[in-house]
Every structure is written in structure tokens, then in C-alpha cells.
Amino acid sequence: MDRPVTHKPVTWDTSKMDVKRVVDVIRVTPETNTSRTPVDKAPDPELGHDVIPAARYYSPEFMMLEWERIWTKVWLLGGRADDIPEPGDYICTEIGKESVLIVRQHDGSLRCFPNVCLHRGNRLRPEGIGNAQAFRCMYHHWTYGLDGKIERLPDLCTFPQGGPPGMTLPSLPVTEWNSFVWFSLNPDVEPFDDYIAPLKDHLEPYHPERMAWKRDVTVEWDCNWKASVDAFNETYHVQGIHPQLQWYLDDVNVQIDCYERHNRYLIPFAAISPRVAMPSTIPPAIEEIMRHAGMDPAEYEGRVSDIRRDVQLFKRKHGKAQGKDYSALNDDQLTDDYHYMIFPNVALNVHADDIMMFRQRPHASDPNKMLYDVWVFELVPEGQPWPERVKHRRFKHGERSIGQVLDQDAYNLPTVQAGMKSESFPGLWIGEQELRIRHFHKVLDDYIYGPGGKQEGDL
């Protein structure tokens, strides 16, 4: 205990919860923080205790409102910048009924266009990444340059009206930040820096550009996209569907911070949940954390409760020799899960050595379905070769495992979606540990009904 616990990161009374022990977590404080990533506890917003209507998870009308007022208005995550380093490299990605092309230009900049031929509406490219000198529609060979201009329109003379306006695909806003590319379907979208605030300071110290693709999977899930967002926005469910994680993380001593539209929580990892008795032997999953840091669990002489802090100290001491530059991160970031939600649909578990993120996309037409993208990136130590990019895989829920923890989440969601339609279920009964869910829905409300505009009876 070399640092005093001075600020109150956890707002609920952990001693009255269903716990076996009360744990004082050693934490970086605003005073001791060495990272640009702040650790300050944001004041909890007053969001009331209303039920969150279940119908917003299955109503086609609400889905339409989301499309008109959110998906077509905000900045959206498009992909990884290092997938498209060379001119002509492109990412083709879908959101709802739309598909866009994000294309690297000859001058190194990015452009974004709708992925649709202006002639008869054919999609120019299937979803995925690739390289093109030009985008030629397979149907009649209308051909677009990397900048979206029509380079060739066969038999142009047979179109008395001429080519489509400006002979170009419309341009959509696109930007690059922190090794990711972002786009918007809204030509008048606010500047990206305003939208992402205040997360630049939070996330840039992790240097995701030093991390390489480890996993790229898309799973079709039978639930509304918001059910998935909710599932990752609280740790209350750990004791329910992830009992094994209680010997891996502290699901009780969690700091929640809500910002204007984004939010986060900070979960101590390499820790034992206060909900279970302290074991005298090191849990296998925590042994993995130690081995990954370069420690030999068999050599460890300390107590299980000291491991989190000792892993931090070990990484701080040996990271550099391992080619891992942790200088931009504070000690807690060397073990813990700083978990961010970038509104509306990106969840990121950021760690010193890896990032596991989820992009949660609505189905084109069915509010009961969604696309769940799992992207994992791993730090490539200096001096080690950059690994080959993993292949993207796509399948339906249940066809393949996506790992024990995510399988547990996935298994549950279709039954949540089914149950929410019950006449006996007015909506979500949300507790303090689920504040981020309430905050997420408040931000949704502000987009859909205007700030504070939600009326009695609105979904």
C-alpha cells in the first residue's frame, strides 16, 4: 500500500452489496496520475430512475427515428487506417442500408463515397478491404476514379441528359484519428474533434498505431444493436453470466465516468472480485496476465491480492526491455480495463498491450437483428516484425465460438431480445451499477427528440 486512497472513484456502498469482502483498491489518483488519460471521477449526471421503454429495442418506428436522427447524423467508425496505407487502398463498410467506400488518395488523404453506382444503383464493391486503380461497376462498366469522379461512362452520347450531376459520386465526411478511420453519412456533420471530445486525451496515450490486427470477426446476432451496447456497459452481469471472471477482475470497485455523449468505466484487472473468497493460489487467468507481462507465476512470493500492483510495477520496470513503451500510461493502465463507449456504437476495452473493441451495427431493416464486429489489436514490441493481417471472418451467432466470455454474452442476448417483447415487460429497470446504460439512452433521447425534448409517452 504505497499510495493512499484519496478520491472516491466508486459511488455505491460496496460493503452493503452481495460481497464477501470489502476491498480497498490501490488506484492512481488525479494527483499521482502520470498519463494524459485522466483518472478523475466525472460527476454522475442526474438521470432519474425511469424505466427505459422496451419498445425502443424492437419498434420499427423507433428504428426509423434512429436512422434519421442518429446513424445519418453522427460520426461512425469505418475501419483501421493501416489497412489502407497506399493510394487506391479502400475500406468498404456497411451501416444499416448504406454502404460506403473509404479510399486512400494519391496525396495520402482519404475520401469517402457512397458505395453505389449512379447509373442503376448497383453496389460498386462488396464489403471488405482491397485496392483499386478505379471503381468500375460490373453492370455497365461506369468507372469512378479514386476521387469519386466518373472517369468513363460508356456511350455517354446516348444519355441526352448528360451524366449525373458533377459527374461524381457525392463526397462524405471522413477523417483519420488514432489509427482508425471515421466517416459520416451527414455532409454537415460537426467537426470530428468536437464530436469525439473529450476522448482524444483519453485514448491517444494507448498508441493503437503500435498494435496490429489480432482478430477481425463479424457475427450476426439476433438482438437489437442497443441490447449489445447495454451488455458491455455494466459489470453487474459478471456475477450472473461470467462467474469465472470473478477470479480475474474486480466487478464491484468500478469507476464510472459519463461525459457529454461518450462514457467509460475503469475495472481493476488481475484482481479478485469481492464477491468471492480470496483464494490462496493464483487463478489460472491471472497467471496468464503475469506470464504475458514476463513474470513467472511459480516464482511469485506475494499474496494473490498484491498481484495487480506487482504486475504494474513489473511492467513499468521491464516494459522497455521488452520493446513495450508504456511511458504514456499510468500504472493502473498497465493492468486495468479502461472501457470506453464512443457514441453510438463503439465499445473499446483498452489495455496497455491490446485493444479489444466491438462495433455494434444495426441491421438494414430488422430491429431484432444486428451485426457485432469484434476487432482485437495487439501491441507489436519494437524490433519485432509486423504480423500479417488476420483474415476477416463472418458467421451467424452459434455457428462458431468467439471465446468463452463473448459466447456467454452472445448466448444471452437473443433471449433478452425475445423477453423484451413481453406485454409484462414495460422496460429496463436500471440500477446504479448500470449508469452508463442510462446515460447512453439519455444521449439517444437527445439526438432523437432534441436535448430535453422527450415527452411523456415518447419511446
Next chain:
Amino acid sequence: MDLGLQGKKAIVVGGARGIGYAVAEILAREGADVAISARGEDSVKDAVAALGRYGTHVVGKPCNVKKADDYKAWLEWAIEALEGVDVLVPLSSAGGGMGSEKYWHNAFETDVMGPVRAVEAVIPVMTQRKGGSIVLVATTSALEAMGGPQAYNAMKASLITWGKQLALAHGKDGIRVNVVSPGPIEFEGGNWDMIKGTMEKFYQSQLRQQPMGRLGRPEEVAKAIVFLASEAASWCSGSHLVVDGAYTNRTHF
């Protein structure tokens, strides 16, 4: 049946939790003075406080068995604090583990040399007192394959052999030595508690192999250990008692 433990002096190495604590508790309940050790200061303090309710002399001090000099000093301290020793149950263990050579050293230092050093410390005292009882604790993992090839199983197996040798060597001085091999035992904070939470399928598979449909409890092993430690077992020496609810498949000819 009187166990004849009233007024006896017992050392339990690793007596703050699990089987060790249950042994210490039964000994204290039966009227014995008890000295316990454990790694953590808090756990020793809590255990000593809890054991005090039986009104016998209970002492404890933290000790890392792997640190030979500290451990030997602890043993001397315990014998002195109890003003002698009649019963020794050394059961601290480094536990299992594979993938590092260090596990062999840990198991050797804790599971083998832990009992060896304790026995060496008590034998002269027991010899002088013309009697004593030592119970070594092995495991059913020494008898049947369990958890993969690892130091824990192999090192624990050595206690079964060594225990018999000790019994032969010290019988003339009235010292009895027995070995108890427990099967999987579940208690809060124990390994099987964690396995139940972290590897539920494996836990269930073990449960299915249990003829009585459950794992053992610490006190169910402790009662067998205390019986062998007691005067009631005066003709038991050199024996090896498996306490596993018939979990192991082998037959004991």
C-alpha cells in the same frame, strides 16, 4: 470413544484455513493446545482468535515454510510456546502448477521439506517424551492420475513412502507415523471453490465421478487425521488412509 487428546500439545503447519484449520479446530475442541502457522499475518491472527473459543492454549505466528531458517525458528518457537509437542500435522502445500521448473522447487521446499523439517524438529522432543503422533498429508493425486504431470503429485507421493519409513524407524520410541490422502475437498477460498467458479465443466465432471455426488469437506478429512493423531489410534502406525468418499477407482489390497 475418548480420543485422549486432552492436554496434548499439537503443531499444525498450515493451520489457518481449509483442512489445516479444521484439524486445529478439532484438536482444540478435544482439549489440545495448538500452535498454527500460515503465510499471512492476518489469517493467522483470525484463526488463533477463532480457535481460542475452546479454551485451550492456542498460539500462532506467520511463517513461510520455504524459508528454511525462518521455518526452523518457527518450529522451535512453537515447541517452546506449547512446552513440548505430542502431535504434528504438517500440511502446508505449494499446490499444483505446470510449465515452470520453479514448481518443482516450490513443491519440494513446501510439500516435502515442510514435513521433513517439522519431523526433524519434533522427533527429539517426542523421543524424550516417550511418544508422539505424526500425520503426514498426501493426496489422492499421488495414487491416480490427476491434473497432468506435475510436481505436486510426485512430491506428495514421496510422503507416503517416507511416512512408512518413519513409522518403522521411530516405533521403538513410541512415535506413530501415519499418512492421510484426501480426495478433492471443497471450501470457501479453496482451490475447488475457484475451480467451480472458473472451470465449471471440469468441476461438474469431477462431481460426476464422485460416488456420493459431492466433494469432501475439510472437517471430514480432519476427523480422520485427528483420529490417527490421537491415542484412540494407538495401534495405527505406518498406515496410509485414503479419505476420498470412494472417489479413486483403485482398490486397496
